[in-house]
Amino acid sequence: MSECLPFLEEDDVALYGCDMMRMLEVLEPVSVDAILTDPPYSSGGRTSAERSQSTKAKYMQSDSTKKYKDSLSDFAGDNKDQRGYLKWSELWISEAMKALKPGGIIGLFTDWRQLPVTTDALQAAGAIWRGVVPWHKRNARRQRGRYANNCEYLVWGTKGERGMKDYHYALEGFFEITTVSAVKRRHVTEKPVELMRDLVQIVPEGGTVLDPFMGSGTTGVACVEEGRRFIGCEVLPVYQQVARERITTARIGKAA
């Protein structure tokens, strides 16, 4: 199999188009300051039949999003059972942490169903678990007779101890930000740029953030806007193209 090479490479950005395990093989060890990523959750249902539906069927169910389903593509890797998800998460986190500098940050998004398995995987892979940062989706729907599941969570940890002297910012541990409207969305589960701009500030300016599951490239756009370097990977060509467009536009905007 040929080596995975970047399809876009600039001073501050490298984008890879392959399975992230292949990209991790070519990354320089101990070279990134943070891994901030939004992997497939393999969630979205109570039963295995519900969880094996297409990603659009699972994650675009509300009245405000379902009418836009046809304009987006499904995404990859969202159909593992619980044991498979735990094993796979542990495996890729272990590999990704080889690229992380000592004391570096690893933060992974998940939802309420996959929160326990994600915190287990992070620790099994050798990170020190430091916390869970809720993202409250202000506009998420409520349901009669239930507490709303209107948060997603960034499970985060460090590679060994993290000294404080190099870090000047004290960051928030809870974010209230509206989801990307279905009309504007370029990815089924796109994260808001505003949220990612806040999160990438865990790394000092000029530091490097790795997102092995970049989807439409939101973390990359946030890094460009906040003056951080970015390394991203996406397996599907349709989303590689979207990430390329969005990150290129952000770079042009920043340079103007």
Ligand SMILES: C[S@@+](CC[C@H](N)C(=O)[O-])C[C@H]1O[C@@H](n2cnc3c(N)ncnc32)[C@H](O)[C@@H]1O
């Ligand atoms: C939850 S989405 C990320 C969405 C992203 N945060 C955004 O704002 O657009 C996860 C992405 O990882 C991609 N993916 C799944 N398995 C992958 C793999 N093994 N290697 C690289 N990318 C993968 C999916 O195709 C999907 O686009």
